[in-house]
Amino acid sequence: MSSESETPNALASDVVQSDSDRHNAKMARKKQARDKIMAGKTDEKGLVIVHTGKGKGKSSAAFGMIFRCIAHQLPCAVVQFIKGGMDTGERNLITTHFADLCSFHTMGEGFTWETQDRDRDIAAAAAAWEKAKELILDERNHMVLLDEINIALRYGYIDLQEVITFLRDEKPEMTHVVLTGRNAAEELIEMADLATEMSLLKHPFRSGIKAQIGVEF
Amino acid sequence: MSSESETPNALASDVVQSDSDRHNAKMARKKQARDKIMAGKTDEKGLVIVHTGKGKGKSSAAFGMIFRCIAHQLPCAVVQFIKGGMDTGERNLITTHFADLCSFHTMGEGFTWETQDRDRDIAAAAAAWEKAKELILDERNHMVLLDEINIALRYGYIDLQEVITFLRDEKPEMTHVVLTGRNAAEELIEMADLATEMSLLKHPFRSGIKAQIGVEF
Numbered sequence: 332m333s334s335e336s337e338t339p340n341a342l343a344s345d346v347v348q349s350d351s352d353r354h355n356a357k358m359a360r361k362k363q364a365r366d367k368i369m370a371g372k373t374d375e376k377g378l379v380i381v382h383t384g385k386g387k388g389k390s391s392a393a394f395g396m397i398f399r400c401i402a403h404q405l406p407c408a409v410v411q412f413i414k415g416g417m418d419t420g421e422r423n424l425i426t427t428h429f430a431d432l433c434s435f436h437t438m439g440e441g442f443t444w445e446t447q448d449r450d451r452d453i454a455a456a457a458a459a460w461e462k463a464k465e466l467i468l469d470e471r472n473h474m475v476l477l478d479e480i481n482i483a484l485r486y487g488y489i490d491l492q493e494v495i496t497f498l499r500d501e502k503p504e505m506t507h508v509v510l511t512g513r514n515a516a517e518e519l520i521e522m523a524d525l526a527t528e529m530s531l532l533k534h535p536f537r538s539g540i541k542a543q544i545g546v547e548f
Numbered sequence: 549m550s551s552e553s554e555t556p557n558a559l560a561s562d563v564v565q566s567d568s569d570r571h572n573a574k575m576a577r578k579k580q581a582r583d584k585i586m587a588g589k590t591d592e593k594g595l596v597i598v599h600t601g602k603g604k605g606k607s608s609a610a611f612g613m614i615f616r617c618i619a620h621q622l623p624c625a626v627v628q629f630i631k632g633g634m635d636t637g638e639r640n641l642i643t644t645h646f647a648d649l650c651s652f653h654t655m656g657e658g659f660t661w662e663t664q665d666r667d668r669d670i671a672a673a674a675a676a677w678e679k680a681k682e683l684i685l686d687e688r689n690h691m692v693l694l695d696e697i698n699i700a701l702r703y704g705y706i707d708l709q710e711v712i713t714f715l716r717d718e719k720p721e722m723t724h725v726v727l728t729g730r731n732a733a734e735e736l737i738e739m740a741d742l743a744t745e746m747s748l749l750k751h752p753f754r755s756g757i758k759a760q761i762g763v764e765f
Contacts, residue, residue, distance in 0.1 A: 358666075381749070388746065391610075392609040394612045395609060395611045402640050423619045449575075520750065523750055529745070529747075533740055
């Protein structure tokens with residue numbers, strides 16, 4: 332190539348190769364830019380991570396991170412603030428196969444519209460938050476997932492300021508805490524290191540398809 | 549309660565109870581509405597599911613669904629179109645513990661800006677798509693995840709029309725197919741049953757935090 336391109340005869344080959352060459356040169360620039368960005372990322376610290384929005388995947392993506400920890404043999408923990416009938420799959424998988432690495436606590440008594448008992452819901456949420464603090468303060472845990480805590484916060488079952496103050500002042504520096512659920516409080520997103528919104532573009536419930544094994548639970 | 553509320557003396561107790569009662573009545577209505585909606589969802593069918601957007605969680609949420617299938621002992625499969633250095637966690641977990649339920653195929657040769665070889669990328673993407681079709685047509689698979697296929701489609705490494713036609717006309721009726729990656733084609737979202745966009749609200753890379761074990765990979 333390099334010797335060819337010094338002669339006029341190289342032109343025909345240049346035309347043939349140009350698409351690939353242009354692409355490769357572009358990719359090389361991208362790689363250079365990316366390597367530079369990554370080299371600048373030197374700090375490690377425990378992150379406060381929020382998954383919110385009306386779309387799907389908030390809990391699944393959080394469980395995906397828990398599974399990554401498990402894969403890397405890093406101890407972790409899950410507290411489910413609201414027990415739906417839906418996501419028993421992950422729970423069973425973790426408690427059956429990986430109980431030694433990931434402790435799993437389902438503290439809620441079911442979705443609030445299933446229980447219809449505000450006082451019991453408040454007591455369950457308070458107990459879940461106590462357990463959450465205990466697990467976060469245990470520095471053996473690399474990551475703690477507070478699944479659907481945003482719903483408990485939204486209903487006022489747990490005090491938002493207490494949660495924010497705890498995460499800011501008492502969370503061990505290297506521990507990741509993941510908080511999921513729709514309607515995350517603006518202040519929580521503000522203090523988070525990483526926040527993702529899952530939005531619904533299309534949903535099959537709208538066209539009459541029911542919740543299905545493997546997809547919804 | 550019901551006898552009390554028939555007398556004027558019930559008023560004081562009504563005031564004390566009113567917050568909880570109002571909440572419980574509201575929740576009862578929510579449950580009724582929800583039960584009604586769920587009862588109308590009678591059709592089961594295999595879904596085309598798209599996770600896109602610039603936020604995190606697209607692949608993690610898809611792997612979460614794969615883990616749900618595994619938890620329910622349903623055979624499934626993963627084809628990774630673009631092999632990042634990042635998400636080796638889920639792959640290791642699946643291939644180590646659940647290879648009997650979930651077959652795992654990493655066909656990409658690394659992100660395009662790592663390989664810098666368009667021709668090799670196209671060949672790898674074509675091979676991945678052939679494997680994907682084979683896995684989808686195998687009706688034993690309850691779900692097939694085509695991880696990062698949107699990137700291969702975006703670069704034109706695979707033909708969008710071929711993918712859409714295949715999913716519409718040849719996918720077995722009960723098989724779920726999940727397609728992930730940013731920049732999903734508008735036509736793909738159009739034909740999907742369920743599409744979710746993950747948007748970035750905040751990202752720690754912006755404040756100098758590097759990719760971390762358990763969070764990013």
